[in-house]
Amino acid sequence: MGRVKKVLVLVRRSPLNSVKNAEALRQSVGLTLAENEITVLFIDAGAWLSVPLSPEIIAGGQIGKHIDALIMLQARLRVEGESLDSYGIDRAQVIDGIEIVSEEDVAAEITSADAVIPF
Numbered sequence: 001m002g003r004v005k006k007v008l009v010l011v012r013r014s015p016l017n018s019v020k021n022a023e024a025l026r027q028s029v030g031l032t033l034a035e036n037e038i039t040v041l042f043i044d045a046g047a048w049l050s051v052p053l054s055p056e057i058i059a060g061g062q063i064g065k066h067i068d069a070l071i072m073l074q075a076r077l078r079v080e081g082e083s084l085d086s087y088g089i090d091r092a093q094v095i096d097g098i099e100i101v102s103e104e105d106v107a108a109e110i111t112s113a114d115a116v117i118p119f
Helices: 020-031 044-050 064-072 081-086 103-112
Strands: 005-011 036-042 076-080 098-101 115-118
Touching: 005 020, 005 044, 005 103, 020 036, 020 044, 020 064, 036 044, 036 103, 044 076, 044 081, 064 076, 076 081, 076 103, 081 098, 098 103
Parallel strands: 005 036, 005 115, 036 076, 076 098
Antiparallel strands: none
């Protein structure tokens, strides 16, 4: 058995009219199959993924089932609080299982990860 790797998937783009974020979440689910400690971090416009969305309205691919799977698989899902505030996203609407963190926590996550995969 090898060492568990800390892998950070950094989602920073708007979910509107793009499947990139859905692909980031799908790949994050796949990364749980190896010996990885997965953290998905939503920053900037990616913070919109931390609240309920309707994929058919945003034309952004399947989001909810991947978030549910990641929560079930005990991956850490986090959203930067400052990003929520800058986009006027109500913190009370953040999906259960997604932790709101500070920008200092974001910096610590990035620097402590063995691998960072930006989307």
